[in-house]
Amino acid sequence: MLVRTYPNAVTPIPVGKVMAGTSLENAETMVAPTPLTPVNGTASGSSRTSGSSLRAAARGMIALVEGSTPHMSGETRSLLRHRLRLVAAIFFGAFAAWLVRGLLIKGPEESFWLLGWHASVTLVMGLMVVVLTQLKSPSLPKLRLFELIVFGDPAVYFVILSQHSLHSAANLSDGAHLPIVVVPWMILIFTYALFIPNTWRRALPIVALMGVAPLAVVLFQRQMCPAFQSCVAGGEYRDFFTGQAMEMLLAVVIAVAGVHTINTLRREAFAAKQLGQYRLKKRLGAGGMGEVYLAEHQTMKRPCAIKIIRPEKAGDPMILARFEREVRSTAKLSHWNSIDIFDYGSAADGTFYYVMEYLPGHNVGELVNDYGPLPPARVAYLMDQVCKALIEAHGIGLVHRDIKPANIFCAYRGGEFDVAKLLDFGLAKPMTEAADVALTQEGSITGSPLFMSPEQATGEREADARSDIYSLGCVMYYLLTGQPPFAYKQSVKVIIAHATEEPLPPRELLPELPEAFEDLVLRCLEKDPEDRYQDARSLSRALQHLPLADVWTSEMAADWWTCHGCPERKALAAAAIEAAAV
Structure with missing residues (x-):
């Protein structure tokens, strides 16, 4: 029997069908899944492979439905790429604006070599925007490398800027107060926590390193700069250091808690993308009233395609009747050259769906x-x-x-x-x-x-x-x-x-x-x-x-x-x- 249900799946009920429109396009009512990876062109000649190549090919097919958790899924890689590109664009705009300000209104404490560092960071951020725009499906290790560049390059500049600010202020003849150097680091910490999809365990050491960096600069100045030592004689140093240390500790705690909260929300949203025993992986296409998703059965770990009625259409009895007719018509067929129907039913929110074989090609x-x-x-x-x-x-x-x-x-x-x-x-x-x-x-x-x-x-x-x-x-x-x-x-x-x-x-x-x-x-x-x-x-x-x-x-x-x-x-x-x- 072609139509069947799986243990713990939702109860199958009659569901309706999506009717094709009358436009001239060839893909009006898409039931067949389109390939996940677009055609990349032509290679020269055919190749011979070994048994390892065959295993690699099998791994390639399994990769179509890789990852049952958000952090290893293609969805998360795509999200990370988009977020890194957005952060790089924001940093590029901010650094460019400050660079223009430094060139037009250059204070006595400014130096041309510091402006050079500033310009290099601006250039790197612009380059990251271009690279992340052109790369459509980068691997997770490559994305982590881009993450290191997007946040590491500004961090190096902030170390130099913090050291320069403290050193310049300490050597002023009027004995001006030492500057607060934690502000750019707090911006970097909260940007990372807000934009980068992460677990709190992975975020903690990265955010903590950002929090320690300005304090390390202060300690370095305390040991190496006589002018700085004279400025913070007595209890002034203790007050200056502990104040900034408390601020950075609070920023790190808030950032890590925020990462955990955002990650929990992402997991809940990811769990919502499930119909019965089927985890939705990626939208493959859409027609006038229905959508098709690549999915995976959670127990069998088998890729499949799921066609659903859009929620706003699910209340139309005529549409439901057509959906039901599509399921019943296709389920009657058993020929090798007809698509197989595995299951059908409805979710708790009223979404109607049926499950069919996934076709690579x-x-x-x-x-x-x-x-x-x-x-x-x-x-x-x-x-x-x-x-x-x-x-x-x-x-x-x-x-x-x-x-x-x-x-x-x-x-x-x-x-x-x-x-x-x-x-x-x-x-x-x-x-x-x-x-x-x-x-x-x-x-x-x-x-x-x-x-x-x-x-x-x-x-x-x-x-x-x-x-x-x-x-x-x-x-x-x-x-x-x-x-x-x-x-x-x-x-x-x-x-x-x-x-x-x-x-x-x-x-x-x-x-x-x-x-x-x-x-x-x-x-x-x-x-x-x-x-x-x-x-x-x-x-x-x-x-x-x-x-x-x-x-x-x-x-x-x-x-x-x-x-x-x-x-x-x-x-x-x-x-x-x-x-x-x-």
Whole structure:
């Protein structure tokens, strides 16, 4: 049974579905998770890996859901990067303003070498802003190094400034009172406590070191500067030192307590990002009424994707009914090329959700956007798998009605690459279920305009399995040529074109496309459903018997992924090639 619950999970109840809109974008109702790491370009050639590389690849996949605590999660790394960048920007602005003041209004105690130190700190803070802006996913050790620079560089300057201030004041002929040197250090301490996500145990030695630094400067002056000694003769030194020591002790205690309080609030907020046994890790995408998150089951430690209804939409009975239909429609399917549903239910705050398998990879629309049109052999390989998923769906009377590039995922599953997964049965409707008509009549046309069938565009007849064939023909046209059959910018023009215009033959955009493949695509795009392939099985057979010069296999897919995509996919693909060779 596909739909199941886990121990201690919330009680499953009927939940509703998110309906896709009618915009021209390909990602209107995102159910498939998008990759956590963006495609980084092309590497030269494929690589061979050892068993250690395979283990590294596995660690890379596990890293997608690393960390069950806030302090080791990707969320915390992202927060730390943003906070360090903000602190560096604040310091840059403050030091720059004081530098300008020092240059314009230079007092007798100022010196050019001190201004040089000041300028160097300003430059370093500006550089940190640039670096932290450009680095998108730095490692935790690298972020800790940046943390040391952002706070350590001003600390070194404050040591020099404190020593210079005390020394200059002690050597004034008028015997002026010694300055209070703890103010900049208190600013540094409270900035660290307020902005840097931390535990109090880690913050304590860092903040304590900042608190001791100005006192150490005073002790150094007491031992090394005769003028300072003469200024603090008798009880004056005791009063001067203990006063500043008490101030720094109070600052350290308040800062550490504040770190603990802020960290507790962060943990509570992190714990709130949980639905039953599922810990939400990262938002992967959003549609008109729903959102998709990468999540982890707390007991099984398995990555999964969770689709939820936005809280402001959860009170709409129509939306809940659609959500329920999506869950029930998808849960009926068991084919390898359809997405699996693991669980569904509702949280205590009324949030409705369902849990599905997480798919590492890209949807086919992203492949075209990133790498251009796909080779005909690869298109046939992927679309044949989609046909197999539709054979099962149509066999139980279920029409998808929203086939588009964003709903066809090119995934890594079961040790194989380029496994096609048909997603988002949110608009799926049993062909014989007339009672569900109300769910799709809200004054808008169901489906995606760029890829919808003429009967969906006009609404003159009920969409059936041949409607999905037409949409699949639109997708093939897009994958082969890089553009949809009708590329108007206005939705109305696209809808009218589906009903009245003939598409430009694909070979006029792609001359090397085999004529038989063009005929197959154009047959799928016939206006009259009677002239199309009558079922997905017929289309699958036609795809398998295309006279193509090249073929595409899972081994070729693994080789392709070693040269393209994010590092995790490259490592997994290289390991798969080596395993196949053995």
